[in-house]
Amino acid sequence: SQQGEEDPQALSIQEGENATMNCSYKTSINNLQWYRQNSGRGLVHLILIRSNEREKHSGRLRVTLDTSKKSSSLLITASRAADTASYFCATDSNQFYFGTGTSLTVIP
Amino acid sequence: SQTIHQWPATLVQPVGSPLSLECTVEGTSNPNLYWYRQAAGRGLQLLFYSVGIGQISSEVPQNLSASRPQDRQFILSSKKLLLSDSGFYLCAWSVGISGNTIYFGEGSWLTVV
Structure with missing residues (x-):
């Protein structure tokens, strides 16, 4: 499978703290993107980084x-309760392949 | 602006019954179209993608099929549902792949009972 993996699977932090999520992938990529998914909704694009960017x-x-x-x-710096969601990385080598996601909970 | 519509939003179907989920995109031409499935609390699995009318590629062997009868219409079907077909199905579109964003519909919750 070309699917990536996010780490950790779940993260719970207090409002105002920073949240860090990691993504590992298997194949060479053109770009990597991060998406956010509120519970039971579609995914929304957050940011794209190209393979020649660090x-x-x-x-x-x-x-x-x-x-x-x-x-x-x-x-995500200075987290807010509204940041509570699942976050996915996606690679676009020849198709869009998504990772398994990190579920972030920001406690007010 | 471009929009994507997906329906129905939720459905409960008995084992062995047929399935039809429909997705349409507005405001763009010749989009790439996708069907993903997301099991509860899991990542997204790419099921089918299409780069043009009548052109369907399947990523994994399964009990489902897809069709693209019109440029901006993508349909996910099954003749006989299995319990394992339950999940959250997401339709999506993009203009090409590399360097482009993929846009998702709001999803369809399927429960097979």
Whole structure:
């Protein structure tokens, strides 16, 4: 399977803390993307990082990519209760393949 | 702007009954179309994708089939549902693949009883 894996599977933090999620994948990629899924809803795109980039920022989001280790991390700074959701990484080598997701709970 | 519609939102079907989930995209032409399945608390599994009318690629062997009768219509079907077909089904579209975003519908909850 080309599916990636997120780590940890579940994460619970207090509001205001930072949340870090990791993603590992198996094949070479063109780009890596992170998506968010509220419970029982479709996925929403958060950020894309290209294979020749090492770090990218968007608001409170920071994404890193290490192609030598085939891994990426998503950092959400100053978390809010509204950040509670599942987060998935997706690679787009020849199709969009999603990881298994990290379930983030931010406690108010 | 582009929108994606997927229905029905929820359905409960008995084992052995047929299935039809429909997805339509508006505001774009010749999109790539996808069906994903998500088991409870799990990741997304790519079931089918289509790059054009009548062109369907299957990622995994299964009890389901897909069809694309029109450019912006994608249908997921089964002749006889199994208990293991239960899950959350997501339709999605993109313009190409590399470097592009994939956009999801709101999903369909299927419970096979």
